[in-house]
Amino acid sequence: MTWRTMTAIILGAAALAGCGQQAKTEAPAPAAGGGPKPLASIHELMLSVVDPAADEIWGSVATVSNASGVNEHRPRTDEDWAKVRNAAIALSEAANLLVMDGRVVAHPGQRIDSEGQPGAPTGAIIQKRIDGDRASFAAYAAGLQAASMEAVAAVEKKDVAALETVGGDIDVACEACHEQFWYPPTEPAKPKS
Numbered sequence: 416m417t418w419r420t421m422t423a424i425i426l427g428a429a430a431l432a433g434c435g436q437q438a439k440t441e442a443p444a445p446a447a448g449g450g451p452k453p454l455a456s457i458h459e460l461m462l463s464v465v466d467p468a469a470d471e472i473w474g475s476v477a478t479v480s481n482a483s484g485v486n487e488h489r490p491r492t493d494e495d496w497a498k499v500r501n502a503a504i505a506l507s508e509a510a511n512l513l514v515m516d517g518r519v520v521a522h523p524g525q526r527i528d529s530e531g532q533p534g535a536p537t538g539a540i541i542q543k544r545i546d547g548d549r550a551s552f553a554a555y556a557a558g559l560q561a562a563s564m565e566a567v568a569a570v571e572k573k574d575v576a577a578l579e580t581v582g583g584d585i586d587v588a589c590e591a592c593h594e595q596f597w598y599p600p601t602e603p604a605k606p607k608s
């Protein structure tokens with residue numbers, strides 16, 4: 416196929432798309448299939464994307480003391496810095512994935528970490544909390560995104576101190592969301608007798 420036939424096909428498709436507008440009754444409106452489809456649950460995003468990416472950033476700067484002395488662990492090679500950058504990019508985009516319409520807390524059968532402990536919420540309870548205050552959930556996700564972008568900036572400057580500070584900011588962003596939506600106990604504390 417030459418690029419000319421390609422162009423003809425593309426133009427043809429565009430013309431057809433135009434026709435669709437006039438013949439609405441015959442051609443169904445584009446199905447939801449064309450848009451983004453949330454597949455993983457929030458639970459899965461936490462375990463597969465958010466947590467590993469944050470660990471990569473947190474683990475990149477550390478002071479390790481052992482028998483052989485104190486070892487300042489920090490990114491040194493271009494490869495080290497690229498790993499941290501990749502994690503920061505993944506984390507900043509994960510924040511968008513978290514707030515996608517239709518993203519559920521957990522799929523049937525998925526057991527969240529604390530489930531079963533006295534007073535710990537089930538996925539259904541966390542879902543209710545999020546559905547009841549999507550604005551706060553989105554604000555926390557935006558906070559995580561901002562902190563992750565700061566991590567990207569620290570990497571661009573190869574600024575180890577900034578990377579360490581930003582690691583703290585990321586932790587604060589994680590915990591802010593967890594404290595409102597995940598950690599609060601579901602049963603009121605029993606009055607002391």
Ligand code: HEC
Pocket residue numbers: 457458459461462465466469513520526527528529541552553555556559585586588589590592593596597
């Ligand atoms: C916008 C809200 C939000 C932000 C921000 C957020 N989380 Fe979560 N996270 C949740 C919710 C809700 C749950 C509880 C339900 C679940 O387990 O998925 C959770 C659960 C988890 C879990 C437990 C998963 C399990 O086994 O059930 C881990 C680990 C986790 N988050 C890590 C992180 C880390 C690390 C960060 C920051 C880098 C972070 N989260 C930021 C909402 C958030």
